Amino acid sequence: GDSVTQMEGPVTLSEEACLTINCTYTATGYPSLFWYVQYPGEGLQLLLKATKADDKGSNKGFEATYRKETTSFHLEKGSVQVSDSAVYFCALQDNYGQNFVFGPGTRLSVLP
Amino acid sequence: DGGITQSPKYLFRKEGQNVTLSCEQNLNHDAMYWYRQDPGQGLRLIYYSQIVNDFQKGDIAEGYSVSREKKESFPLTVTSAQKNPTAFYLCASSIGDTNQPQHFGDGTRLSIL
Numbered sequence: 001g002d003s004v005t006q007m008e009g010p011v012t013l014s015e016e017a018c019l020t021i022n023c024t025y026t027a028t029g030y031p032s033l034f035w036y037v038q039y040p041g042e043g044l045q046l047l048l049k050a051t052k053a054d055d056k057g058s059n060k061g062f063e064a065t066y067r068k069e070t071t072s073f074h075l076e077k078g079s080v081q082v083s084d085s086a087v088y089f090c091a092l093q094d095n096y097g098q099n100f101v102f103g104p105g106t107r108l109s110v111l112p
Numbered sequence: 113d114g115g116i117t118q119s120p121k122y123l124f125r126k127e128g129q130n131v132t133l134s135c136e137q138n139l140n141h142d143a144m145y146w147y148r149q150d151p152g153q154g155l156r157l158i159y160y161s162q163i164v165n166d167f168q169k170g171d172i173a174e175g176y177s178v179s180r181e182k183k184e185s186f187p188l189t190v191t192s193a194q195k196n197p198t199a200f201y202l203c204a205s206s207i208g209d210t211n212q213p214q215h216f217g218d219g220t221r222l223s224i225l
Contacts, residue, residue: 089155
């Protein structure tokens with residue numbers, strides 16, 4: 001079945017450091033890919049998405065590129081802030097729009 | 113503003129009681145979902161519904177039940193058969209078409225007294 005793998009956390013960075021959170025997936029066909037962010041005690045918020053190969057999703061300084069050849073969708077940000085501290089989930093939606101599969105989440109802590 | 117409303121935010125249950133968690137959406141979405149999240153863990157799918165009056169079990173449906181009598185509403189009942197119900201419960205909805213993400217509510221935290 002479809003699956004999503006994310007790098008293990010927690011990830012701890014200093015403010016203004018560069019961030020990369022790795023995400024790889026296994027799926028048949030052409031899934032849509034998403035990054036969600038979850039702040040403490042809240043639900044998940046859509047951060048960005050990409051729906052076909054080579055698409056780049058971007059939002060709030062975060063970027064991720066849909067790489068079909070490596071089945072990856074790594075999340076990147078050039079300069080993190082304390083307010084970026086949260087849990088980040090990589091997810092895919094299958095070809096048919098029926099099923100969503102989430103990775104285990106990566107906790108990011110940014111220190112001032 | 114369109115969105116998903118979960119209530120209550122905190123819920124306490126005594127042993128042997130059933131409790132119902134509310135989820136309402138005004139996004140006109142066809143599909144709705146319930147997930148369970150344990151501390152430091154990812155999401156596990158409990159039930160989902162693609163259309164009114166129809167729903168399917170997810171990966172951890174035992175001890176839970178749902179109904180979908182209206183497009184806007186997808187309540188989850190945690191029954192006494194669920195032996196470890198303490199968790200954070202998230203409701204989500206989507207248009208039900210390809211390339212469209214899920215939208216999430218703010219969650220309900222259920223605890224056993």
